[in-house]
Amino acid sequence: MNAKVICLLQIQSPHPQHHTMLTADSRGDIATERVRESPTPHFFNHTLNASAFDFYDNKARSKSKNPSQTRPAFDRWRPKFHLMAPHGWMNDPCALGYNEATGTYHAGFQWNPKGYEWGNMSWGCASSNDLLHWNVQKTPSMEPDRAHGEEGVFTGSMLPTNPNGEKDGSLTAFFTSARYLPLHYTLPYTLGTESIHMAKSTDGGRSWTRYEHNPIVSLPPKEHSVLGWRDPFITRWKEADFILGKTSPSLYGLVAGSIRGKTPTVFLYEINPIRLIEWAYIGTLSDLGMNFNPSAWTGDYGQNFETANLISLADSKGKRHNIMTLGVEGCLKPRPKERSEVIDDHSQMWLCGQLKPSSNGVDLGFKFGGIVDHGCYYAMASFPDPITGEQVAFGWVLEEDLSPDLTARQKWSGCLSIPRVLRLVELHSVTKALKTDVGKITSIQATPTENDTFSILTFCAVPDPRLQNLRSSQYSLQPRVFTSRAPDQVELLNGCDTWEMKMSLKVGSATRCGFEIDFSQDYRETARIYFEPGNEMLYVDRSASTSYPGINRLPERAPHTLFTFLDSCNNTEELETLDFHVYYDCSVLEIFVNGRTAITTRVYPTSNTSFGVRPFVESTYAEGERSELVSFNLWELDSAGCIS
Incomplete structure (x- = not known):
């Protein structure tokens, strides 16, 4: 066996969005590899030592302490609370x-x-x-x-x-x-x-x-x-x-x-x-x-x-x-x-x-x-x-x-x-959408009201509130303004197959904002879920979600917009936050945005689990309002399961 020892080290680079991986094989030869463009991994802020490094090849991976990697085919991607x-x-x-x-x-x-x-x-x-x-x-x-x-x-x-x-x-x-x-x-x-x-x-x-x-x-x-x-x-x-x-x-x-x-x-x-x-x-x-x-x-x-x-x-x-x-x-x-x-x-x-x-x-x-x-x-x-x-x-x-x-x-x-409840969504004192004229959005009923605003009515199918009864351990991130430094992340060090996440962002001048899910501890397998305000479009990028052959990884997409509301007392306008509500269950992702837009998709990670969730924003920061993380909470879920 010619195994490689993988050491992830932060190396000064004129391109901070990249990091470099040093690899040493069993003979001591050293090589460098450029890892795909992504936000700087969260653990670069921590000190690593040699005892943290493991062999990384197909045989060594089966020895992982994470039991999901040794599951039989029947259980590998089988959802637990669906x-x-x-x-x-x-x-x-x-x-x-x-x-x-x-x-x-x-x-x-x-x-x-x-x-x-x-x-x-x-x-x-x-x-x-x-x-x-x-x-x-x-x-x-x-x-x-x-x-x-x-x-x-x-x-x-x-x-x-x-x-x-x-x-x-x-x-x-x-x-x-x-x-x-x-x-x-x-x-x-x-x-x-x-x-x-x-x-x-x-x-x-x-x-x-x-x-x-x-x-x-x-x-x-x-x-x-x-x-x-x-x-x-x-x-x-x-x-x-x-x-x-x-x-x-x-x-x-x-x-x-x-x-x-x-x-x-x-x-x-x-x-x-x-x-x-x-x-x-x-x-x-x-x-x-x-x-x-x-x-x-x-x-x-x-x-x-x-x-x-x-x-x-x-x-x-x-x-x-x-x-x-x-x-x-x-x-x-x-x-x-x-x-x-x-x-x-x-x-x-x-x-x-x-x-x-x-x-x-x-x-x-x-x-x-x-x-x-x-x-x-x-x-x-x-x-x-x-x-x-x-x-x-x-x-x-x-x-x-x-x-x-x-x-x-x-x-x-x-x-x-998951069980969903069917509801009407009502929004009042709406002045505009991001790009499209409100009257041309045919998935809503926009009724003109006083002060040149609209009352909006639409339909949604959102998670049944009783799903909260599955919540167990909770992880939170503190609100902050996004800068060019490495983003914060919820770490799931031992892997987590089932979780619920709620996140709110102030979009500001972002060109793209959302979150990444890490399906491997080396950040090679991820899914990116994000919103592009300029296109009024949501995306689920699954292209790097697995290295397993025979899996379709094409993206999902959905039209979505954010509305601006009039505060008549102060005569000011404010753009609503971008709100994500997500359920992950082994291979199923159900994504709900602002209670109006939903995308369900499948991911089949090689690890059979997830190791972290990381908010991100892409912006030039040259002009305009900065983006903010308003709130972030993630709960591990007790697997309800099906008894047969």
């Missing part, structure tokens, strides 16, 4: 809800228990008392009924009642039964390939008994030639009751899909609340047209909808706003060709619409809308939580950046996101 199947492929969350009879939350998910690739679509089952600690069943709760021609149990929703609408402790689920595969909006559609079925559970969702007279809706509306018609979502909707002249509350079913050559759409049904097998077609909602794209702030609504959910949220004045969330297929967005088809032309979107009567019954016209999450997040499903009074959502976090070979080795693919 809800997951016991093994195999998983995708859409489904049958979400709270069972008041047992005081437990129920989460289903599409699952292939027989392999790590899509296929044999069944339902998995998990239950929890707090949305954090999950009991995951080892066997499917429902599998394809191939004796009757069913090839897959697709996504659906759940009501915590029996089929007669009575709360007796049982659960009723509605789902798409798929018969002819493959099924895709670009392929010819065979009538009968999708139908709506009903099932009942008397054991908390651990098993489902199909209704003996399924399907309850056998075909799409006959007046439409469809390319998709699936994923039933059941909800109450007071505004629709009023417009349709209902004298008592009804139930409504939303089925996502598209009309051939015309538009993606949602098919609306009325459901008898005391006889759930009775569905009556009303009409279509939100016929936007093909690839409707108001601006880059909103995005492309594609050619086919999936997993449509509808939520009615009240603003601070009590006015209700109708929000529809949509999984979108067929987006014409500029994606690098190296990304997978699912990431390339899919997007998790939302729109706020004005409900009004139409010849079809009701129409939810587009007012404003955008992308829920700009990363590898899709098929969001939600449910009303009677404990908190809020709408709670989960999404599918994809595994598409891992090569098939690596996925085969770990024998699983995908997980569900």
